[in-house]
Amino acid sequence: MKWVYFLRHAKSSWEQPELDDIDRPLNPRGEEAAQLMAQLFKRRELPLDHILCSPAERCQQTALHFCQALNRPAGDIEISYRLYEAELPQVYQRLRELPNHINKVLVVGHNTSATNWVNAFKPTPIDNQPTAGLSLTIFSINDWQLLDRSNGEFAFWDYPKLYKKKYRQLDLDLQPPLEEKEF
Secondary structure, three states: OEEEEEEEOOOEOOOOOOOOHHHOOEOHHHHHHHHHHHHHHHHOOOOOOEEEEOOOHHHHHHHHHHHHHOOOOHHHEEEOHHHOOOOHHHHHHHHHOOOOOOOEEEEEEOHHHHHHHHHHHOOOOOOOOOOOOEEEEEEOOOOHHHOOHHHEEEEEEEOHHHHHHHHOOOOOOOOOOOOOOOO
16 A cells, blocks of 8 residues: 655745745744644654655745654655646656655645645545645555556545634644544
Protein backbone atom coordinates (compact mmCIF):
# COMPACT_ATOMS: atom_id res chain seq x y z
CA MET A 1 0.00 0.00 0.00
CA LYS A 2 1.13 3.53 -0.80
CA TRP A 3 -0.25 6.52 1.06
CA VAL A 4 -0.29 10.09 -0.25
CA TYR A 5 -1.07 12.91 2.13
CA PHE A 6 -1.65 16.08 0.11
CA LEU A 7 -1.28 19.31 2.06
CA ARG A 8 -1.99 22.73 0.63
CA HIS A 9 0.39 25.30 2.11
CA ALA A 10 -0.99 27.47 4.91
CA LYS A 11 -2.15 31.07 4.44
CA SER A 12 0.54 33.25 2.90
CA SER A 13 1.40 36.89 3.39
CA TRP A 14 0.75 39.61 0.82
CA GLU A 15 2.40 42.34 2.92
CA GLN A 16 5.46 42.58 0.68
CA PRO A 17 4.13 43.03 -2.87
CA GLU A 18 7.68 43.36 -4.20
CA LEU A 19 8.37 39.69 -3.43
CA ASP A 20 8.15 37.16 -6.22
CA ASP A 21 5.31 34.68 -5.72
CA ILE A 22 7.72 31.88 -4.91
CA ASP A 23 9.24 33.94 -2.07
CA ARG A 24 6.04 34.83 -0.18
CA PRO A 25 6.13 33.57 3.44
CA LEU A 26 3.29 32.49 5.70
CA ASN A 27 1.33 35.14 7.54
CA PRO A 28 0.63 34.78 11.30
CA ARG A 29 -2.67 32.99 10.68
CA GLY A 30 -0.88 30.62 8.31
CA GLU A 31 1.76 29.88 10.94
CA GLU A 32 -1.00 28.98 13.43
CA ALA A 33 -2.85 26.81 10.92
CA ALA A 34 0.32 24.95 9.87
CA GLN A 35 1.15 24.32 13.52
CA LEU A 36 -2.38 23.10 14.22
CA MET A 37 -2.42 20.67 11.30
CA ALA A 38 1.06 19.39 12.16
CA GLN A 39 0.06 18.79 15.78
CA LEU A 40 -3.12 17.01 14.70
CA PHE A 41 -1.05 14.82 12.36
CA LYS A 42 1.23 13.94 15.27
CA ARG A 43 -1.66 13.39 17.69
CA ARG A 44 -3.26 10.90 15.28
CA GLU A 45 0.06 9.07 15.02
CA LEU A 46 -0.17 9.01 11.24
CA PRO A 47 2.78 7.19 9.68
CA LEU A 48 5.07 9.14 7.36
CA ASP A 49 8.20 8.13 5.44
CA HIS A 50 8.94 11.17 3.28
CA ILE A 51 8.08 14.84 2.69
CA LEU A 52 7.98 16.17 -0.87
CA CYS A 53 7.61 19.94 -1.07
CA SER A 54 7.22 22.74 -3.59
CA PRO A 55 10.13 25.22 -3.49
CA ALA A 56 7.78 28.10 -2.57
CA GLU A 57 8.71 29.66 0.76
CA ARG A 58 5.15 29.26 2.11
CA CYS A 59 5.24 25.52 1.31
CA GLN A 60 8.63 25.05 2.93
CA GLN A 61 7.49 26.90 6.06
CA THR A 62 4.35 24.75 6.21
CA ALA A 63 6.43 21.56 5.82
CA LEU A 64 8.82 22.75 8.52
CA HIS A 65 5.95 22.84 11.04
CA PHE A 66 5.38 19.14 10.28
CA CYS A 67 9.07 18.36 10.77
CA GLN A 68 9.06 20.19 14.10
CA ALA A 69 5.89 18.46 15.33
CA LEU A 70 7.20 15.04 14.28
CA ASN A 71 10.74 15.63 15.62
CA ARG A 72 12.24 15.29 12.17
CA PRO A 73 15.13 17.36 10.84
CA ALA A 74 14.37 20.05 8.26
CA GLY A 75 16.70 18.10 5.96
CA ASP A 76 13.93 15.51 5.62
CA ILE A 77 12.07 17.92 3.33
CA GLU A 78 12.79 17.11 -0.31
CA ILE A 79 12.27 20.16 -2.51
CA SER A 80 10.74 19.37 -5.89
CA TYR A 81 10.67 22.28 -8.32
CA ARG A 82 8.14 20.42 -10.43
CA LEU A 83 5.53 20.84 -7.69
CA TYR A 84 5.53 24.63 -8.02
CA GLU A 85 2.43 25.52 -10.07
CA ALA A 86 2.08 21.83 -11.00
CA GLU A 87 -1.06 20.41 -12.53
CA LEU A 88 -2.26 16.97 -11.49
CA PRO A 89 -0.40 15.03 -14.24
CA GLN A 90 2.91 16.51 -13.04
CA VAL A 91 2.09 15.51 -9.45
CA TYR A 92 1.31 11.94 -10.53
CA GLN A 93 4.54 11.80 -12.52
CA ARG A 94 6.64 13.08 -9.62
CA LEU A 95 5.09 10.52 -7.26
CA ARG A 96 5.74 7.71 -9.75
CA GLU A 97 9.45 8.54 -9.48
CA LEU A 98 9.60 7.88 -5.74
CA PRO A 99 11.69 4.89 -4.65
CA ASN A 100 9.54 1.98 -3.50
CA HIS A 101 11.01 1.84 0.00
CA ILE A 102 8.94 5.00 0.61
CA ASN A 103 5.36 3.99 1.36
CA LYS A 104 3.83 7.08 2.95
CA VAL A 105 4.57 10.53 1.54
CA LEU A 106 3.40 14.02 2.42
CA VAL A 107 3.15 16.31 -0.62
CA VAL A 108 3.15 20.01 0.28
CA GLY A 109 1.86 22.02 -2.66
CA HIS A 110 -0.52 24.62 -3.99
CA ASN A 111 -4.22 25.21 -4.47
CA THR A 112 -4.94 24.04 -7.99
CA SER A 113 -3.20 20.70 -7.64
CA ALA A 114 -4.43 20.23 -4.04
CA THR A 115 -8.07 20.84 -5.02
CA ASN A 116 -7.78 18.68 -8.13
CA TRP A 117 -6.17 15.91 -6.07
CA VAL A 118 -9.04 15.86 -3.56
CA ASN A 119 -11.61 15.95 -6.37
CA ALA A 120 -9.93 13.05 -8.16
CA PHE A 121 -10.64 10.78 -5.18
CA LYS A 122 -13.29 12.28 -2.89
CA PRO A 123 -16.79 10.96 -3.66
CA THR A 124 -18.29 14.46 -3.47
CA PRO A 125 -16.25 17.24 -5.09
CA ILE A 126 -15.09 20.37 -3.31
CA ASP A 127 -14.89 23.91 -4.68
CA ASN A 128 -11.56 24.74 -3.14
CA GLN A 129 -8.97 23.06 -0.92
CA PRO A 130 -8.62 25.45 2.05
CA THR A 131 -5.18 26.67 3.05
CA ALA A 132 -3.48 24.11 5.31
CA GLY A 133 -6.04 21.54 4.13
CA LEU A 134 -4.84 17.95 4.27
CA SER A 135 -6.15 14.88 2.48
CA LEU A 136 -5.11 11.25 2.49
CA THR A 137 -5.47 8.87 -0.42
CA ILE A 138 -4.47 5.22 -0.04
CA PHE A 139 -3.35 3.34 -3.14
CA SER A 140 -3.61 -0.44 -3.39
CA ILE A 141 -0.18 -0.74 -5.03
CA ASN A 142 3.35 -1.65 -3.97
CA ASP A 143 5.12 0.15 -6.82
CA TRP A 144 4.86 3.93 -7.28
CA GLN A 145 5.04 3.50 -11.05
CA LEU A 146 1.57 1.91 -10.90
CA LEU A 147 0.04 4.98 -9.25
CA ASP A 148 -3.22 5.83 -10.98
CA ARG A 149 -6.54 7.37 -10.09
CA SER A 150 -8.19 3.96 -10.49
CA ASN A 151 -6.21 2.36 -7.63
CA GLY A 152 -6.54 5.15 -5.07
CA GLU A 153 -9.15 5.36 -2.32
CA PHE A 154 -10.02 8.56 -0.51
CA ALA A 155 -9.42 8.18 3.26
CA PHE A 156 -9.91 11.64 4.78
CA TRP A 157 -9.97 15.36 4.23
CA ASP A 158 -9.17 17.78 7.03
CA TYR A 159 -8.61 21.53 7.34
CA PRO A 160 -8.24 24.09 10.14
CA LYS A 161 -11.71 25.60 9.98
CA LEU A 162 -13.20 22.26 11.04
CA TYR A 163 -11.79 23.23 14.43
CA LYS A 164 -12.89 26.87 14.22
CA LYS A 165 -13.98 27.32 17.85
CA LYS A 166 -10.73 25.99 19.28
CA TYR A 167 -8.48 27.09 16.42
CA ARG A 168 -7.05 30.23 18.05
CA GLN A 169 -6.03 28.45 21.26
CA LEU A 170 -4.51 25.50 19.41
CA ASP A 171 -6.41 23.25 21.80
CA LEU A 172 -5.57 19.82 20.48
CA ASP A 173 -8.08 17.72 22.40
CA LEU A 174 -10.09 17.47 19.21
CA GLN A 175 -12.06 14.71 17.57
CA PRO A 176 -11.20 13.61 14.01
CA PRO A 177 -13.32 15.26 11.32
CA LEU A 178 -16.56 13.55 10.36
CA GLU A 179 -15.29 12.83 6.86
CA GLU A 180 -12.49 10.58 8.14
CA LYS A 181 -12.69 6.86 7.45
CA GLU A 182 -11.10 4.20 9.56
CA PHE A 183 -7.93 2.88 7.95
